[in-house]
Amino acid sequence: MDAIIKKRIKQVIKGDQDAFGEIVEIYKNSVYQLCFRMLGNSHEAEDIAQETFLRAYVNIKSFNQDLKFSTWLFRIATNLCIDRLRKKKPDYYLDAEVAGSEGLTMYSQIPSDTPLPETELESLELQEIVQKEILKLPEKYRSAIVLKYIEDLSLNEISEILELPLGTVKTRIHRGREALRQQLRYV
Amino acid sequence: MCPEHIIELMHQYLDEEIDPEKEQILREHLRSCKECEIIFNELKKTVAFVKSISNMQAPADFTAHVLARLPKEKKKVLAARLLRNHPFLSAASLFVVLMMGSLFSTWSQDREFSVTNQKNLVVKNNTVIVPKGEVVKGDVVVRNGKLKIEGEIQGDVTVIHGEKYLASAGHVTGQIDEVNEVFDWIWYQMKKSAKEVTGFFEQ
Ligand SMILES: [Zn+2]
Numbered sequence: 540m541d542a543i544i545k546k547r548i549k550q551v552i553k554g555d556q557d558a559f560g561e562i563v564e565i566y567k568n569s570v571y572q573l574c575f576r577m578l579g580n581s582h583e584a585e586d587i588a589q590e591t592f593l594r595a596y597v598n599i600k601s602f603n604q605d606l607k608f609s610t611w612l613f614r615i616a617t618n619l620c621i622d623r624l625r626k627k628k629p630d631y632y633l634d635a636e637v638a639g640s641e642g643l644t645m646y647s648q649i650p651s652d653t654p655l656p657e658t659e660l661e662s663l664e665l666q667e668i669v670q671k672e673i674l675k676l677p678e679k680y681r682s683a684i685v686l687k688y689i690e691d692l693s694l695n696e697i698s699e700i701l702e703l704p705l706g707t708v709k710t711r712i713h714r715g716r717e718a719l720r721q722q723l724r725y726v
Numbered sequence: 727m728c729p730e731h732i733i734e735l736m737h738q739y740l741d742e743e744i745d746p747e748k749e750q751i752l753r754e755h756l757r758s759c760k761e762c763e764i765i766f767n768e769l770k771k772t773v774a775f776v777k778s779i780s781n782m783q784a785p786a787d788f789t790a791h792v793l794a795r796l797p798k799e800k801k802k803v804l805a806a807r808l809l810r811n812h813p814f815l816s817a818a819s820l821f822v823v824l825m826m827g828s829l830f831s832t833w834s835q836d837r838e839f840s841v842t843n844q845k846n847l848v849v850k851n852n853t854v855i856v857p858k859g860e861v862v863k864g865d866v867v868v869r870n871g872k873l874k875i876e877g878e879i880q881g882d883v884t885v886i887h888g889e890k891y892l893a894s895a896g897h898v899t900g901q902i903d904e905v906n907e908v909f910d911w912i913w914y915q916m917k918k919s920a921k922e923v924t925g926f927f928e929q
Contacts, residue, residue, distance in 0.1 A: 556793060556796055559793070559796070560789055560792075560793050563788070563789045563792050563793070564789055567784040567788050567789060567792075568782065568783050568784050570784075571782065571783070571784035571785070571788065572780070572782040572784075575782060576779075581785070585784075585785055585788070585791075588784065588788070589788070589791055589792050589795060592792045593792065593795055593796065594892065594894065596796055596797075597797065597892050597902060598891065598892055600889070601891055615894060618894040619894055622894065622895060665775065665778070665779075666778075666779045669775050669776060669778070669779050670779060673776070684776065688773065688776040688777050688780065689776070689777075689779070689780040690780075691777075691780070694741065694743075709737075709741065712737075712741070713734075713737040716737065716740065716769060716772060716773065717733075717769075719772045719775075719776065720765070720768045720769050720772045723768075723771070723772050723775055724768045724771075724772075726775070
């Protein structure tokens, strides 16, 4: 797999767009899924996923071959998703740091014992419920959780993608898991 | 209230990073503490739920849409393909190359750093920067230097004998061209001087 990708990258650098099409085919589902789970809307997910590949194409010469290609691609996608989320963000938002409480966010101050109303539960598929709760996570916990459980990546890969120390990644996953537990416990 | 470190052990367990003695401590505690057992089961259920939604596919035609949005294919690949498919063109293109022969010398002599003069472009040493949040209007041409695009360029970008880097927040509304080899250089000159010829090749 890696050998094929390396070969295709060389062809792309020479300007061969057909070779790039093969790369897109290989990664399109995982990149699209990452964007969809981060943004929660198929139209935006498609737009940002396409943009991810566009950036990868334009910047392919700056790709460091010591890195896994997927790591680089997921990094571009995550950054674009976070940029997009920030552009949409109202003045206050769930992950705004609360003054004087490091690491504590508005999210963790919202009473957690409020399950979804019964009727809502019935009308939503489990998938939708889970997606909805993922979208309520502050973006920094959300990206860690999505990379870990939706993309099934190791903590080390996540730390490379997000360019964060391993300890920080673990903390984000722990907090994300805990927030989701509180929301999904009654499902 | 149970010690916070039991919760921490649960997370270590879920990360598959718990060592055997600690796992022993966790298991013993769970046997004797109903409250923690519930939390632990809820955490495991949460993970299973999140994992269960991970089977999405990109929309149909996704790849075609991406390819349609790429900047125009590098001219030499395109030209090579054209020549392969239309051999009669090779004679014509040889003529063109001979005509352009004098350009080889301009190419190798022209090593001075230069950049088009526009508002909001920042020049440091031989690097031209479009700063984050700034908009540069018009076509940007950089010779023998680097171009870092962190803001927006409303126009085409041409980098001759250099490198460009498009940051994740950067944006170019027009076409991006890099000219680093003699062939590209000739092509660039042709485009500048003879639009009708390139129109034919780019179809
Ligand atoms: Zn306990």
